[in-house]
Amino acid sequence: MSILPSAEQVRSIANEYGTPTFVYDEQALENRAREALAFPHAFGLTVRYAMKANPNGVILQLFDKLGLHIDASSGFEAERALIAGIDASKIQLTAQELPGNLRKLVRNGVLFNACSLHQLEVIAKLSPTSAISIRVNPGQGSGAHAKVNVGGSMSSFGIWHKHLSKAKKIILEKKLRVERFHSHIGSGTDPHVWQQVARITLNLVKHFPDVHTVNLGGGFKVARIVGEQQTDLQSCGRAIKQEIDRFYRETGRRLHLEIEPGTFLTANTGWILARIIDVVETDTQSFIKIDSGMTENTRPALYGSQHPIVVIPIIPIDDTSRKKKKYLVVGHCCENGDRWTVKKGDGDTGEPRQLHEAGIGDLLLCGGTGAYCSSMSTKNYNSFPEAAEVMIKKDGVVQLMRRRQTLKQIVQ
Numbered sequence: 262m263s264i265l266p267s268a269e270q271v272r273s274i275a276n277e278y279g280t281p282t283f284v285y286d287e288q289a290l291e292n293r294a295r296e297a298l299a300f301p302h303a304f305g306l307t308v309r310y311a312m313k314a315n316p317n318g319v320i321l322q323l324f325d326k327l328g329l330h331i332d333a334s335s336g337f338e339a340e341r342a343l344i345a346g347i348d349a350s351k352i353q354l355t356a357q358e359l360p361g362n363l364r365k366l367v368r369n370g371v372l373f374n375a376c377s378l379h380q381l382e383v384i385a386k387l388s389p390t391s392a393i394s395i396r397v398n399p400g401q402g403s404g405a406h407a408k409v410n411v412g413g414s415m416s417s418f419g420i421w422h423k424h425l426s427k428a429k430k431i432i433l434e435k436k437l438r439v440e441r442f443h444s445h446i447g448s449g450t451d452p453h454v455w456q457q458v459a460r461i462t463l464n465l466v467k468h469f470p471d472v473h474t475v476n477l478g479g480g481f482k483v484a485r486i487v488g489e490q491q492t493d494l495q496s497c498g499r500a501i502k503q504e505i506d507r508f509y510r511e512t513g514r515r516l517h518l519e520i521e522p523g524t525f526l527t528a529n530t531g532w533i534l535a536r537i538i539d540v541v542e543t544d545t546q547s548f549i550k551i552d553s554g555m556t557e558n559t560r561p562a563l564y565g566s567q568h569p570i571v572v573i574p575i576i577p578i579d580d581t582s583r584k585k586k587k588y589l590v591v592g593h594c595c596e597n598g599d600r601w602t603v604k605k606g607d608g609d610t611g612e613p614r615q616l617h618e619a620g621i622g623d624l625l626l627c628g629g630t631g632a633y634c635s636s637m638s639t640k641n642y643n644s645f646p647e648a649a650e651v652m653i654k655k656d657g658v659v660q661l662m663r664r665r666q667t668l669k670q671i672v673q
């Protein structure tokens with residue numbers, strides 16, 4: 262779970278940068294990167310950061326410095342990584358939509374991962390090299406919510422495993438060489454299913470003799486809130502290492518391993534700092550209203566995701582003298598579904614949470630929001646500007662990572 266910034270630091274950030282503001286922790290980001298880089302492997306490891314989780318350039322640069330590569334999910338993301346100074350050869354593009362500038366990206370050295378038979382045909386025409394990567398849908402998926410399960414027959418991601426013979430025909434005809442093989446089956450994946458699919462993927466790799474690198478995707482579970490399970494990367498990786506060792510014994514081929522987590526690297530490294538703008542009551546319920554909501558974190562409404570929430574009094578008071586009360590925490594949007602306290606897995610049902618008694622003007626922190634929040638929210642709904650983003654550096658200094666959006670920028 263996220264490490265809570267001090268109340269004093271929170272008040273000072275609210276004063277200096279306003280609210281709502283995303284607050285990230287540099288030390289936590291670094292720790293997570295090092296944990297991912299320690300993933301067990303047999304013949305080499307590359308960790309790609311799935312930048313869709315949080316594409317802020319400061320985070321990309323930090324991970325780049327620590328030795329991570331990039332998984333980009335659109336041409337725009339690939340360009341964004343290039344703008345942040347990431348070397349093209351470290352970026353792999355795995356996209357549902359082919360970008361207009363694909364030719365330029367691949368000619369500059371961005372790696373391309375063909376996710377369908379059509380994409381395979383297109384890349385055969387564009388690529389200056391015959392070496393390619395393919396993404397397979399291995400026939401099985403797993404995710405914390407149906408919306409983030411991207412494997413199996415009801416999911417459109419990757420070349421369906423039963424169509425690999427069709428892919429081979431195109432590969433042969435177009436004189437391509439599959440050197441990299443990829444599967445990613447969902448976010449918040451059950452570790453057993455992840456391992457099972459890794460085995461299925463390795464069996465499929467046997468039919469592609471030129472493959473030297475296998476990418477098993479991301480999707481590692483993280484515990485954002487008490488009671489949630491977290492994938493143990495070491496034990497998960499040890500099982501995969503055994504499979505890669507076995508593959509070597511059976512085929513004599515030494516496979517380089519790639520993983521590409523997003524959530525694992527950033528989710529528990531960030532908080533949203535909001536201000537309490539109102540406290541209202543009905544016959545049955547007390548509500549805290551904040552100057553944030555689905556505009557910064559849509560995960561509760563979308564997935565029924567639960568995040569830690571802490572009320573920080575604007576004037577310092579002794580914690581022991583603070584009373585507790587059950588509240589629904591609701592956002593500033595004109596939408597009854599704009600809530601941060603919901604039933605687990607059911608974004609349509611609000612669930613009151615026991616919190617410290619709150620007053621108008623107090624501050625509120627929402628944790629576990631370093632991934633898929635700033636990058637994936639209903640931004641600009643009700644014309645609320647995109648929030649500022651700051652980083653608490655290792656030396657305690659607060660760095661501005663993104664300015665709050667202006668109305669002029671919204672209407673441009």
Ligand SMILES: Cc1ncc(COP(=O)(O)O)c(C=O)c1O
Binds near residue numbers: 332334355447481524
């Ligand atoms: C291709 C691919 N790789 C990696 C990821 C990262 O997944 P997670 O953030 O669950 O680790 C995603 C997420 O959707 C993805 O689509």
